[in-house]
Amino acid sequence: MSQAPARESGPPSPSAPAAPWNPSIVVFACNWCSYAGADTAGVSRIQHQPHFRMIRVMCSGRVHPGFVLRAFEKGADGVLVSGCHFGDCHYVSGNERAVEQFKKTMGLVKLLGLEEGRLRLEWISAAEGVRFAAVMNEFTEQVRSLGPSPFAAERRVA
Numbered sequence: 001m002s003q004a005p006a007r008e009s010g011p012p013s014p015s016a017p018a019a020p021w022n023p024s025i026v027v028f029a030c031n032w033c034s035y036a037g038a039d040t041a042g043v044s045r046i047q048h049q050p051h052f053r054m055i056r057v058m059c060s061g062r063v064h065p066g067f068v069l070r071a072f073e074k075g076a077d078g079v080l081v082s083g084c085h086f087g088d089c090h091y092v093s094g095n096e097r098a099v100e101q102f103k104k105t106m107g108l109v110k111l112l113g114l115e116e117g118r119l120r121l122e123w124i125s126a127a128e129g130v131r132f133a134a135v136m137n138e139f140t141e142q143v144r145s146l147g148p149s150p151f152a153a154e155r156r157v158a
């Protein structure tokens with residue numbers, strides 16, 4: 001007489017480790033460098049964290065503080081603004097403007113009580129697929145360590 005096979009599926013036991021929480025990250029990437037850098041990572045099949053939505057803008061200088069605050073309001077746990085390295089901006093000084101905008105944005109983010117680590121500015125060129133992947137991995141872990149944004153939690157409850 002044969003025995004029934006052991007049951008392999010079913011509810012997790014109370015002692016089973018919980019699955020890691022995955023943050024929601026919004027990436028504003030300039031069309032000419034950072035978005036292309038993400039594309040380079042993709043076509044090169046470089047593995048990286050996938051927990052982000054990318055919004056393509058023509059230049060990092062286009063990222064008004066309101067864009068970032070809106071992303072947090074809509075439930076983002078972290079926001080990355082990314083553009084061309086200095087000297088490479090296709091609009092000459094757009095990334096210098098991005099730095100000014102970023103400083104204002106960071107001030108507002110802190111005023112709202114969010115941690116500085118939820119917002120980051122990075123320069124990534126079209127050829128830097130490896131760098132794009134590294135930034136996404138590192139930023140995802142940083143936001144994960146901070147936990148869910150309080151605004152996102154409010155949104156999830158509502």
Ligand code: FES
Pocket residue numbers: 030031032033034058059060061082083084088089090091094095
């Ligand atoms: S075009 Fe990339 S930062 Fe301006």
